[in-house]
Amino acid sequence: MLTILFDGVAYGMLLFVLACGLSVTLGLMNFINLAHGAFAMAGGYCTVILVNRIGVPFALGLPIAFVATAALGGLFERTLYVHVYRRSHLDQVLFTIGLVFMSVAAVDYVMGSSQQFVLIPQALQGQFIVFGVGMSKYRLLIILICGLLTVALQLIIAKTRFGSRLRAAVDDQRVARGLGINVGAVFAVTFAFGSGLAGLGGALGAEILGLDPTFPLKYLIYFLIVVTVGGTTSITGPFLASILLGIADVAGKYYVPKLGAFVIYTIMIVVLIWRPQGLFARTTAR
């Protein structure tokens, strides 16, 4: 059972790294970016190409995936997304669905539709047995990296000037602008960073979540659930939500295989009925 807990936590932290960019985007610009998963996919495929085909070491492949996806995110943001910020939610939904469709088809065309596997270095294969609990080395790495990232994120948001500008802009965009904060720049940087994180998550997660062109659509609902349950006003909200969902999903699929997938859907619906603004969100109305 502890293995399940361990796996669930690893899965959850991975989900968090994948989804936190979406949460911040939604909270900051009130923008529903359904194409978020496409950046994760991009990071995954980037790593696959680097590590499998070119032979770049895994340890290098991850940060490159982050940087490349962040750059891609920044590019898309400045050229495409910026035109759609002020539009209605319906327009945003249509736009980002369009982007997802395009990216899924494009990746299918270029890379083929089969599942891709990242060649994990020997050192990370296998598991440790600690007190009788089996812990896969790879998942341990995930927990480590994602944990560090979470701490770093929290520090950036809480302690840096950029972080306080970000928090101000999330809280009230108009006032932030009035204070002289360049909200557009904050958003560009945040969007790029969030996409980069998604890309890193995609690269890390290829082993666990699987990587194929349908990734953005398959996992869309998971990201949305994290954001809905966790709320968009903090980092800790989505973090706790991801852990909760990760454990629930893994445990559900293990103990009740026939209906395991429904556990998260049920959680989603229950939370949406009980607390529409998210389990962990602040209660101030937006």
Next chain:
Amino acid sequence: MVPIAADVSAYLARRARWSPLEIAFWIFAFATIWLFPSKHLILTETAILALFAVSLDLILGYAGIISLGQAAFFGLAGYFSGLVAKYGIINEPVIALVFSGLVAAALGFVTSFLVLRGSDLTRLMVTLGVALMLGELANRFSNITGGADGLQGVAIAPVLGLFRFDLFGHTGYVYCLIVLFVSFVIARRIVYSPFGLSLRSLKGNPLRAAAIGIPVDRRLVAIYTVAAGFAGLAGALLTQTTAFCSLDVLSFERSADLLLVLIIGGTGYLYGGLIGAVIYKFLQDWIASLTPQYWQFWIGFVLVAIVLVGRERIEEWGRVTRAFIMRLGARMFARPTAAPDRP
């Protein structure tokens, strides 16, 4: 009676009257039965898609509910109609159709409470979640649904015991067209009724709607249920005309494509779904002949393009075109102005 009352009465009666353009549209629609006898299969798909789109227009265009999960009702009814035919529970297609619609409406009623509260994102999530859940259910219980292979062994009895479904889709098309027309007439009635107008009001300003006594939640539940029923009719029609049902009836792509269909045609005037379905099918036919595998890419492209160009601009073009055609039509069908109807 106050002199304005006659004016008010006449105006309200006039706006709900079937315009010559509408009548021409439906005459032409039924004429396609004889005009394009070799195209009945694709026309059937178009009619089904049109009905499906009308169901989305009712909740999106009129009540303002963004839904990414209309496929849930489409698919549920699709499987229901297939199963009742396969196991001989309901043999006559029209009766099965009605029951399938009711089943879908029931699901709509039950899930409607989830879309009442919450923001656009919440509604998106809930509708998407319900559709995905059903998809997952259908996948899991593949012993009933046939899973990824689809529902096999479905045989549909002749309509009303008289009209057998044929290989060329003739019976199927006439059947679908009639169902589409009847459903459309009902939807049109709803839209021009006080109920329909109240939907438009609570889409625009739910606070004020409540402040003039409109029970907002009740109206939303009602239209969501009705729209689910219509989507169910479309889904059942698909199963009945193809004698087959598979998992893609519940897929995200189906709901997303439906959004595109409605957006192409325009929301909020009911004909948008019909026009959008025709354009979509044309596009699909054309693009599929060019690049059969990457149809999804071009769908995505069209979506992005539409949003970047601006829906309002496109709707403005649509409005201008419609007004132009109406003026043409008025001149062609010129007749003396009718006396104002007595109230």
Next chain:
Amino acid sequence: MPILETIGLEKRFGGIVAAHDVSLAIEKGARHALIGPNGAGKTTVINLLTGVLKPTAGTIMLDGRDITTLAPYRRVRLGMARTFQINQLFADLTPLESIGLAVSEQLGCGGDWWRLLGSKSAVTGAIAEIIERFRLADVMHERTAILPYGKQRLLEIALAFACRPHVLLLDEPAAGVPEAERHELLATIAALPDEVTVLLIEHDMDLVFSFADRISVLVNGGLLVEGSPEDVARDPRVKSVYLGEELDA
């Protein structure tokens, strides 16, 4: 028995007390004004009365019936309607359609889905009557969004009136109305039928003193004074609230 009564009405937002111990008793047919400096809580009181806000304490009685927990739309059906300080209209509908909606709801046929709007003579008659009364005949087919502000304000009141209320709550009806269109608005308000009880929130003292037969003064969420216009005008506390503000500013 007063037609509208509040007993110890209170509203807290966390630590902020927006209204406390507000007790009003308004007689049928009264023309009651609620005045007070900005931020005194007047709109909060209206929101509490109409059910947009839930009170932290206190009761609201409409025509002898406890409506404290009723949903807003139910209160409308029991005979209480309101206007909003900032126009809340249906931008894409025409005045005719908007009023038609309110009238249909009030006549109980708002939920009819099988009938065409306008097929009932009672409905069209009522629509016509209200359009006449509120002088909207010349704009009744225009989209609300493009109407001049004065007409929009008239429509705002017309919508509330179309609900055939026993009690009409007007939240700063003259706010923002340009001088040229003011006269029409004030005349319309003055011509409201005697059976309708009116509770008016206003800053425009000319309107208040010419219209109201009773005035309540709200300051910092609490009722300071209540009485006839002459009494209130003479009351030193009222003067200090208004003048005192000016001195501080």
